[in-house]
Amino acid sequence: MSPNGARPVRAHASVDNLRTYLLAAARRDPDRPAVIQAAADGGLETVTYGELERRVDRLVDALDALGLDVGDRVILESDTNADAVATLLACATLGLPFTPTSPEVPDERLLTIIDSAEPALHIQSDHGQRTGIPETVGTARFGPGGLTVERAPAPRVRRRRVVTPIDTAYITFTSGTTGRPKGVVMSHRGVIAFLRGAEAARLVTAEDRVANTSPLQFDFALFDIGLALGHGATLVPVPRARLNWPRRFLSYLRDAGVTQVDGVPSVWRPVLRHESDLLAEMGQEGVLSRITFSGEDFPLDELRRLQELLPKARFTNGYGATETMAASITEVPNPLPPGTERLSIGYAVAGAEMMLLGSDGSPVDEPGTIGEIYLRSPSLFSGYWRDPEATRAVVLPDPLHPGSGQVVFKTGDLAHMGPEGELYFRGRVDSQVQIRGNRVELGEVERRIGQFAGVTGAVAMVLPREDGDPLLHAFVTCAPAGPAPDTREVLAFCRAALPAYMVPHGLSVVNEFPVTVNGKVDRTALAAHVAS
Numbered sequence: 151m152s153p154n155g156a157r158p159v160r161a162h163a164s165v166d167n168l169r170t171y172l173l174a175a176a177r178r179d180p181d182r183p184a185v186i187q188a189a190a191d192g193g194l195e196t197v198t199y200g201e202l203e204r205r206v207d208r209l210v211d212a213l214d215a216l217g218l219d220v221g222d223r224v225i226l227e228s229d230t231n232a233d234a235v236a237t238l239l240a241c242a243t244l245g246l247p248f249t250p251t252s253p254e255v256p257d258e259r260l261l262t263i264i265d266s267a268e269p270a271l272h273i274q275s276d277h278g279q280r281t282g283i284p285e286t287v288g289t290a291r292f293g294p295g296g297l298t299v300e301r302a303p304a305p306r307v308r309r310r311r312v313v314t315p316i317d318t319a320y321i322t323f324t325s326g327t328t329g330r331p332k333g334v335v336m337s338h339r340g341v342i343a344f345l346r347g348a349e350a351a352r353l354v355t356a357e358d359r360v361a362n363t364s365p366l367q368f369d370f371a372l373f374d375i376g377l378a379l380g381h382g383a384t385l386v387p388v389p390r391a392r393l394n395w396p397r398r399f400l401s402y403l404r405d406a407g408v409t410q411v412d413g414v415p416s417v418w419r420p421v422l423r424h425e426s427d428l429l430a431e432m433g434q435e436g437v438l439s440r441i442t443f444s445g446e447d448f449p450l451d452e453l454r455r456l457q458e459l460l461p462k463a464r465f466t467n468g469y470g471a472t473e474t475m476a477a478s479i480t481e482v483p484n485p486l487p488p489g490t491e492r493l494s495i496g497y498a499v500a501g502a503e504m505m506l507l508g509s510d511g512s513p514v515d516e517p518g519t520i521g522e523i524y525l526r527s528p529s530l531f532s533g534y535w536r537d538p539e540a541t542r543a544v545v546l547p548d549p550l551h552p553g554s555g556q557v558v559f560k561t562g563d564l565a566h567m568g569p570e571g572e573l574y575f576r577g578r579v580d581s582q583v584q585i586r587g588n589r590v591e592l593g594e595v596e597r598r599i600g601q602f603a604g605v606t607g608a609v610a611m612v613l614p615r616e617d618g619d620p621l622l623h624a625f626v627t628c629a630p631a632g633p634a635p636d637t638r639e640v641l642a643f644c645r646a647a648l649p650a651y652m653v654p655h656g657l658s659v660v661n662e663f664p665v666t667v668n669g670k671v672d673r674t675a676l677a678a679h680v681a682s
């Protein structure tokens with residue numbers, strides 16, 4: 151063997167590696183469809199598991215020739231498609247942590263990620279438009295023809311040969327709805343532990359076609375890829391442009407024979423507004439058998455409406471944070487029972503456990519009492535990239551077995567327990583704000599406003615003022631056909647049920663809430679709305 155890595159680095163087939171786990175179906179049944187995607191001619195094309203594996207191997211050879219070491223980072227910028235999946239699996243094979251990102255991520259944000267991750271290589275698709283990648287970073291393109299290197303990465307020393315399950319599979323940079331953006335480092339062992347646990351929820355069968363609507367940099371996309379390929383099912387990435395056009399979105403789902411749609415609640419908003427008849431037709435056909443949502447609370451009005459249109463579909467609420475990929479997968483009754491006030495986030499996936507702890511660190515087992523969710527899980531992230539202090543703040547000795555050396559994840563999420571031990575999300579610890587010395591849970595204010603007739607969504611926040619106390623302000627959306635709710639009436643409605651300090655000082659009616667690149671409500675953009 152030559153001293154500097156002539157032998158290609160390979161993941162050992164018998165231990166946990168994202169590649170071996172996700173391509174297991176290629177061994178069993180190479181002709182199964184792995185990905186159905188939009189083709190250049192406007193139609194659809196199918197990539198089988200066998201073909202996907204061939205593309206992975208071709209990319210492995212090309213990447214290996216660049217002499218990168220296990221642990222060298224690769225930025226993978228793409229829409230979700232078969233070649234992006236092949237590229238991330240090639241990175242996994244070689245132990246190159248990939249950082250997924252999408253073409254719509256602004257330059258400035260990408261440069262911040264590059265600055266932090268110090269990647270060896272930036273790879274985008276043949277059609278990628280990104281320019282201005284710093285000189286220190288190699289650049290390449292991928293496509294059906296394989297890898298084209300534009301600028302070779304700086305030469306490096308290869309110290310490692312073996313890819314182990316504790317090596318990093320990927321680093322995702324969160325969008326920051328839960329604080330400042332952080333690089334979440336996830337090992338092969340962690341992500342596979344999650345996917346194995348999720349198998350017990352039986353969300354997907356090998357016959358399913360799972361539509362992915364989240365952009366690649368959101369780990370919800372990795373969840374979709376993991377769940378579909380982990381079950382030998384078919385991944386159907388929905389082109390981003392189609393998501394903004396509800397009719398084109400639905401016809402794409404129909405043409406591709408999609409059986410399940412995964413996405414944040416906001417992907418359904420345009421459909422509910424403009425194409426409810428077409429969705430109802432598809433509901434009658436019974437083609438969409440499951441809707442899985444995750445990332446934030448689904449406004450109950452909208453969820454009920456969606457269920458009316460899809461009476462035969464099953465609904466699933468995926469709850470959790472990037473730090474453990476997700477935590478729970480819970481069946482939502484369809485239709486929701488009339489008095490339902492909030493959705494259950496149930497129990498942790500198989501192999502993990504959610505605990506509720508009070509602010510003094512003691513367990514909360516009284517139903518109805520709010521505590522913070524701590525997660526005991528084999529899918530715990532390895533830490534925040536280059537931020538040991540932030541890691542130490544949330545990865546803590548197991549409070550119930552402090553001597554065991556085991557650690558748990560402090561989620562920053564609040565919940566209460568229902569009669570069967572199931573949990574109900576109650577907002578973030580950091581959404582508890584102080585108003586005139588009183589502790590206010592913004593979610594409670596939002597819930598009350600959301601009960602006002604005609605209001606379809608509410609977001610409450612505290613706006614700082616240069617002089618004087620910060621002010622509580624609320625934003626609402628309302629049904630497109632109905633009249634805008636009267637501000638004074640909404641505030642009176644709040645006053646009837648909430649203490650004075652929880653009644654917003656002002657209220658703005660907006661057409662729709664701005665969303666982040668991941669599709670969650672963008673609170674910062676909303677705040678700017680009032681400031682401007």
Ligand code: ADP
Nearest residue numbers: 324325326327328445446447468469470471472
């Ligand atoms: P960011 O939003 O900063 O990119 P994450 O995607 O990891 O980071 O956000 C995770 C958070 O999103 C959770 O801690 C929780 O507050 C919220 N969340 C995720 N799923 C749900 C859900 N099903 N219901 C309510 N809140 C959720």
